[in-house]
Amino acid sequence: MTSTTTTTGTAPDSRTAAPAPLPSLAVLAVERTRIELVQFFRIRDAVIFIFAYPIVMLAIFATVFGQDGTRVGPDPGIPFAQYFLPGMVATGVLLSSFQNLAMGIATSRDEGGLKRLRATPMPPTAYFLGKIGSVLVTSLVQTALLLASAALLFGVDLPSDAGRWVTFGWVFLLGTATGAICGVAFSSVPSNGKAASAVVTPIVLVLQFISGVFFQYDQLPSWMQTTAALFPLKWLAQGMRSVFLPDWARDIEPSGSWQHGATAAVLGAYLVVGLVVAVKTFQWRRRDDG
C-alpha cells in the first residue's frame, strides 16, 4: 500500500536480454487470495468452528429466549431466531474479517512469514488484497451457511424483495472490508503471535455482548448502547436487522430508525482510519527483530 509500483520499471541491469516483465498486481492479488484460501480450508477444525459458531450461537439463543413461544416486540412480535439472525450474521463477519486477520497476521509476522514475503518482488498491496479477497470468500460462505440454516432449521423467513438484498450487499461488503482493514491494523497490537488470541478474543467477545448480538439491543442499558455506538459491530448488526427484520421493527430501535446513513458513515470512517493506521504502523518484522 505504501508502494504502488505496478509497472515493470527499468532496473539498472547488466544482463543483455531484456528482463521479463514483473507479474501484474491483479495476477498477484488473485494468487495471494488463492493461496490464503487453500491455507484456510486446510485447517479443518478451525474451518468447522468458524463456520459453525454463528449457527450454534443462533440455535442456543433462539432456543433459550424463545422458550414457550416468546417473541420480541409488540404483537405480532418477531420469533427469536429471526431476531438474533442479523446479529449472528454481523458477528460472523466480524470473526472472519477482524479476528481472523488480526490473529493470522500477528502469527505470520511472528513466524517470519511476513519478513520473507517482503524480500520477494510481490508488492505489499497484493498481500493485502489477497487477505481481503480471502476474507470476502470465507465471509460469504459462512453467511450463506448461516442463512440457509436459519431458513431450513429455524424456519426464519428470509427477505424476498431486492431492496433488502441491496442493503445486505453494501452492509456486508462495507462491514467485511472495514473488519479486514481494522484486523490488519490491529495485528500490530499483540506483542507476539502467541499473545494474539488472548488480546483479540476478549475484544471481540465484549463487542458481541454490548452491540446487540447476544441480547435484544434496545433492552441494553443506555450507557452500553452509547459505548457500543462507538464501535463498528453495533452498526453492522443494526444494518443487518434492517435487512432481516420486518419494517415495523424499526420502532423498537432506540433511535426509532435504521440509520443507514450513520451506519455507512461509521463503517466508512473506520475503514478510512483503519487504512491509514494499517499503512502507517504495519510491520513486516517481529517487534524484537531490532
Added chain:
Amino acid sequence: MSTPAVQVRDLRKHYGPKKAVDGLDLTVEHGEIFAVLGPNGAGKTTTVEILEGYRHRDGGEVSVLGVDPRSADRAWRSRVGVVLQSASDHSELTVREMVTTFGRYYPSPRDTDEVIAAVGLTDKARTRTGQLSGGQRRRLDVALGIVGKPEMLFLDEPTTGFDPEARRAFWDLIESLRDGGTTILLTTHYMDEAERLADRCAVVRDGRVVALDHPARLGNRARQQAHVRWTVDGLLHEEKTTTPSALVAELSTRFGGEVPGLEVQRPTLEDVYLELVGEAGR
C-alpha cells in the same frame, strides 16, 4: 566488469547508543561466494539485512547489483534472493505448493520441480511444510530463495541445525549455484563451511571487518608456525616450527623411517578466527 555485485563503504548503523555496524567496508565480486564470519552481535545480520533492504543505515554507501537497497523496487527484489535465519509460516501448504506460489511472484522463475530436486526435497514435495524436519525446512527456505533465479543470493546461517550429510549436500548445491553464475553472500558460524565454500571471507568484529582474504590465507595462516607432534614411549612431544618439512625429515632420520604418532598441523581457520575476534575485542 562493471560495478561489483556488492559494494559497501563506511557502513554505519546504531541502535540507541550501541554501534552495531561501525565503519564496515566490503566488496563482493560477481560470481563469487563470499562468507562473512563473526561472533554473535558482531553486526553480521544487521549488515546483511541492510544489503537486503530490510533496514536503513545511518551512514555510508551501499550498492547491491548497482542499486541502493534503500530504494529497493520490485525489479531489484526480483534479482535478489534472500534466505533468512528462520521462518515457519505457511505450514499448511505442501513443499510443492509453497515453491510454486513463490515462483509466481517473479518474472522468470525456475521450474518448481527442478528447484525442489536441487534442494533434495523431491521425496517431500507433497508433504506439508509444517511436518518437515528442521534441516528439510531449511532446504525449503533455500528453495524459496532461489526459485526466482536471483543474480545475487543472501544466505544467513544457512546450515544451522543440519546433520553432516545434509550440510555436504547443501554445500554442493551452493557451489552449483555459484558455478551457474549466482553471486552468493553467506554468514556462518561454521569454519569448515567457510573453508569449503568461500572464495573469500571477511571476519567481522564490533561492526568492522578485521580480516579479509581467501580462507586458506586468512590471518596469514599459511605462513604461521606449524605444530609438529610425535610420541616416544607413550609421551607426546610437540614442537612449533616455521619449517615443518625440515623437522619431519630430521625426525624420520632419528627414528629410522616412520615417526611414531606423527602429526603436522597448521593453525586451522578456527584458530586464526578465534585469534582475530579475540584480538579485536581487546
